Amino acid sequence: MLDRIRTTHPLVYRHFRALDNGGEQLGSILAIDRYWEQLSLPVPEVLLDGGKMPTGVPVSGDFDIVYAGGTLGLLHAAVMAVRYGWRVLVMERGEPARTTRDWNISRGELLRLSGTGVFTETELDSLIVRRYRTGWVEFHASQERRKRLYIDDVLDCAVDADRLLGMAMAKIVSTPGSRIMGRTSFRACYRFDDHVVVEAEGHDGVQLRFRAKMLVDSMGIVSPVAMQLNGGRPQTHVCPTVGTIATGFENADFEVGEILASTEPAELSGRGGRQLIWEGFPAKGEEYITYLFFYDRVDSPNDKSLLNLFETYFRKLPDYKRPGAGFTVLRPVYGIIPAWSHDGSGCTRAVSDDRILLLGDAASLGSPLTFCGFGSMVRNLDRLTSGLDHALRAGTLGRDSLAGVSAFEHNVASMANLMKYMCFDARTDEPDFVNELMNEVMIVLDGLPPRYRQAMFRDEMTLDELATVMLKVAWRYPKILAATWSKLGLQGSAGFVKNIAGWAMATSTGRR
Ligand SMILES: Cc1cc2nc3c(=O)[nH]c(=O)nc-3n(C[C@H](O)[C@H](O)[C@H](O)COP(=O)(O)OP(=O)(O)OC[C@H]3O[C@@H](n4cnc5c(N)ncnc54)[C@H](O)[C@@H]3O)c2cc1C
Numbered sequence: 001m002l003d004r005i006r007t008t009h010p011l012v013y014r015h016f017r018a019l020d021n022g023g024e025q026l027g028s029i030l031a032i033d034r035y036w037e038q039l040s041l042p043v044p045e046v047l048l049d050g051g052k053m054p055t056g057v058p059v060s061g062d063f064d065i066v067y068a069g070g071t072l073g074l075l076h077a078a079v080m081a082v083r084y085g086w087r088v089l090v091m092e093r094g095e096p097a098r099t100t101r102d103w104n105i106s107r108g109e110l111l112r113l114s115g116t117g118v119f120t121e122t123e124l125d126s127l128i129v130r131r132y133r134t135g136w137v138e139f140h141a142s143q144e145r146r147k148r149l150y151i152d153d154v155l156d157c158a159v160d161a162d163r164l165l166g167m168a169m170a171k172i173v174s175t176p177g178s179r180i181m182g183r184t185s186f187r188a189c190y191r192f193d194d195h196v197v198v199e200a201e202g203h204d205g206v207q208l209r210f211r212a213k214m215l216v217d218s219m220g221i222v223s224p225v226a227m228q229l230n231g232g233r234p235q236t237h238v239c240p241t242v243g244t245i246a247t248g249f250e251n252a253d254f255e256v257g258e259i260l261a262s263t264e265p266a267e268l269s270g271r272g273g274r275q276l277i278w279e280g281f282p283a284k285g286e287e288y289i290t291y292l293f294f295y296d297r298v299d300s301p302n303d304k305s306l307l308n309l310f311e312t313y314f315r316k317l318p319d320y321k322r323p324g325a326g327f328t329v330l331r332p333v334y335g336i337i338p339a340w341s342h343d344g345s346g347c348t349r350a351v352s353d354d355r356i357l358l359l360g361d362a363a364s365l366g367s368p369l370t371f372c373g374f375g376s377m378v379r380n381l382d383r384l385t386s387g388l389d390h391a392l393r394a395g396t397l398g399r400d401s402l403a404g405v406s407a408f409e410h411n412v413a414s415m416a417n418l419m420k421y422m423c424f425d426a427r428t429d430e431p432d433f434v435n436e437l438m439n440e441v442m443i444v445l446d447g448l449p450p451r452y453r454q455a456m457f458r459d460e461m462t463l464d465e466l467a468t469v470m471l472k473v474a475w476r477y478p479k480i481l482a483a484t485w486s487k488l489g490l491q492g493s494a495g496f497v498k499n500i501a502g503w504a505m506a507t508s509t510g511r512r
Contacts, residue, residue, distance in 0.1 A: 001026050009307060011314035015244075015329045025332050026307075028100060032336060033305050035222055039298070043232035044224040047356065050192035059197065059209045061179070063089040064392065066198045066212040068186035068225070070096035071165065072360035072377045073218030077178075078168035079116045079385040086392065087177035089210055090169075091200050093185040097165035101333045102245065102289060103374045104155040104257070104281055106458065107131065115382050118171060127167075129284035130158040135257035137457075139438040140264055149442040152450065154457040155370065156257055158283045184208070189215045189225070189356070196355050214355040214397050221338045223362035229350035235298050237419055239337035239368040242310045243291035245283060248327035254282040259370070259457065260438075263319050265431035266424040272302040273426035275434040276312070278320045287330060290321055293337075295368070295422040306334050337373065338364040341420065342413040343495025345502030352402035357388065365407045367416040370457050379459070380407040410503035412459050414466060417496050420487045421480075428486040433479075440477040444469055463503055 001023035006013045016022035065080060067073040070092030077088040090096065107128065113119045135156055138148040172178050183203030190197045196215050200208045217225040226234040258280035266275040274294040281289045292313040296302055303309075310332070317323060338361050342348045351363040359377075366376035377384075387405030391397055424434055445453045452469060455461045461469075474480050488496060 005307070009311045012307065012310045015314060016332070019329065019332075029306050029310070029332075029334060032222070032334070033307055035336060036304060038222070038227070039232065044228055046186075046188045046224045047228055047353065048188055048190050050190045050197070053190040053197060057199075057207050057209050059211045061089060061210045063087045063177070063179075063210060063212045065089075065214055065216055066091065066196070066210050067216045067218055068198070069218035069220060069223070069360070069362065070169075070180065070182070071099055071218065071220065072374065073216060074165050074168040074172065074180075075113075075377060075381060076216065076218070076359055076385060078171045079118050079381060080388065081172050081175040081178045082118045083116060084385065084389040086389070088172060089178070089212070090172065090180045091184040091186060091198075092180070092182050094182070096180050096182045097162055097169045099161045099165065101161065101335055102283065103159045103161045105157055105159060105375055105378065106153045106155065107157050108153065109375060109378055109458065110157060110159060112378055113381065116385065119167065123167060127159050127164050128157045129160050130254075130282050132156050132257045132282050133255045135259045137260040137438075137442060138258075138262075139260070139435040139442070140262045141432070141435055141439050145436070145439055147439050147442040147446060149446055149453060151259065151453045151457055154454055155259055155281070158281055158289070160284070161374075186219065186224075191355055213392060214357065216357050216359055217362045218359045220361040221336050221364075223358070225356065226350075226358055226362045226364070229353055229356075229358070233298070235338040235364055236341040237295065237297055237339040237368070237416075237423065238304065239293050239295050239339065240304045240306055240309055241291055241293035241337055242306055242313050242332070242334045243279075243289060244313075244329045245287050245289050245331045245333060246323075246327060246329045247286045247288070248324045249288050250322040250324040252280065252282065252288040252321055254288070257281050261320070262435055262438075263316075266426075266429070266434060268426055268431065269303070270301060271426065272300055273424050273429075273431070274302050275422070275424040276316070280321060288321070289333065290317065291333070292316070294424075295419055297423055300423070300425075304336075306336070310334070337361075337368045339366075339368045339416050339419055340364040341417050341492070341495070342499055343492060345498040345505070346410075347403065347406065347408040347413070351406040351408070353399045355397045357402045357405065359384070359407070363406060365409070365412065367412045367419070367459050369415055369419055369422070370459070372412075372459050375459060376407050376409075376412065380409070409459075410499070410506050411461050411463070411466070414496070414499050414503055415456075415459060415461065417499055420492065421483065423487070425487065429483070433483065437473075437477065437480065437483070440473055441469070444472040444476065447472075463500070463507055
């Protein structure tokens with residue numbers, strides 16, 4: 001497998017060849033890269049009417065909820081099984097509880113998982129493999145225009161993601177009637193009036209069928225269910241991200257997290273261009289995590305391939321962190337972080353259907369501004385699971401009632417909309433646009449109490465906090481008004497205003 005990229009991606013080849021599972025990792029990266037081809041294929045039909053179900057394959061198990069996708073789905077399934085007593089089946093096409101990423105979060109946020117009654121504080125504390133003292137954000141600019149903003153208690157705990165998921169998995173399998181199946185791929189879901197039948201392919205290619213009250217789609221960005229429900233356009237924006245967990249940097253500070261950092265202006269290529277951004281987090285022992293990513297529109301002309309971004313990562317890494325003679329990559333981390341721009345007063349994306357609920361990246365309701373798919377799940381898990389338990393008991397599993405137990409949050413939707421300013425557009429932006437804007441935002445945040453920066457980077461902003469920051473930035477940096485026109489246009493600006501109006505209405509009535 002690796003020989004295929006020996007000459008096209010020599011740096012990826014060199015570093016992946018040294019890994020035990022380099023070929024497997026490459027296969028998984030190429031599988032994610034196929035997402036872009038899928039967008040031009042006919043919309044998949046995986047949610048089908050029960051009447052169309054071919055006969056001949058027996059049902060091999062009865063459950064209350066079938067989950068397709070075993071990453072964040074495992075956290076939700078653990079609560080539904082352990083706390084609420086529902087029989088769950090989690091099917092995962094790969095190895096369950098094995099991620100291609102690692103998670104950072106603050107301790108206070110992580111401990112919220114104990115509120116579900118499924119994880120104890122001691123268990124959750126044991127997952128924190130490193131806690132750093134403080135973190136900063138800094139964007140490239142001349143010395144006098146650059147503002148390094150320090151932020152405490154934000155993304156400052158490195159969590160062992162696989163161990164957290166393994167813990168959830170152990171709790172699920174110890175619950176009578178629940179089950180986890182690895183190497184099992186979701187294929188289709190047939191819907192009947194009072195149940196669904198989920199069709200899957202087992203590791204040996206055998207067709208399997210399971211009956212349940214409903215299907216929870218937690219298949220992430222590649223979900224065919226999200227694709228079908230959203231007419232083949234399940235995301236409006238993305239954040240292609242690659243990186244490594246490695247040892248042997250000469251200048252890594254293990255006391256400080258680098259939450260966002262840029263080292264150069266946007267790079268121009270072909271008709272497009274992208275503002276590359278780094279992150280650096282100390283992890284377990286001598287390990288240090290670095291990420292390279294960029295914010296983008298799904299329909300931009302930019303190259304979004306993770307494999308190509310990995311080659312860029314290895315080429316540019318020395319400009320950000322100096323790999324020493326003993327530099328060793330332990331594990332690559334990668335993925336496409338999804339986003340949806342809600343140009344309306346509430347949730348404008350399909351995140352449910354009759355007997356179907358979308359979770360995690362399949363629902364795309366997090367804000368990618370600070371990597372928050374995991375954060376969004378942690379923040380909302382209690383509400384999402386109690387809401388679904390209620391719907392199951394009441395038998396209200398229609399599209400509209402299930403939409404009410406999604407992770408949609410008005411403030412996060414507005415923040416996700418601001419991501420448009422982070423997407424460099426070669427047609428309208430100067431190469432320094434994103435850097436300049438972010439330095440102005442950091443200067444404004446520096447002049448406000450710490451609560452503002454923490455709220456912004458933890459997706460907890462209130463409407464008046466966001467308005468204060470936006471007005472101050474516009475006052476200092478009037479270019480933002482022209483940028484608003486070029487990036488949002490009439491429709492996007494109207495959508496953003498509706499977003500804010502929906503948020504104001506929800507705030508005044510005490511709703512979420
Ligand atoms: C490099 C990186 C770092 C990140 N760091 C952070 C962070 O620090 N903090 C934070 O809050 N968020 C972070 N995120 C975001 C977070 O990781 C995601 O939001 C989260 O992983 C989404 O989980 P998910 O289960 O919805 O989707 P995924 O993680 O994509 O998992 C989906 C699962 O479904 C399985 N699957 C797919 N198709 C099928 C099928 N047909 N049948 C069965 N199974 C299937 C996949 O194999 C996969 O295991 C990061 C993301 C990346 C890429």
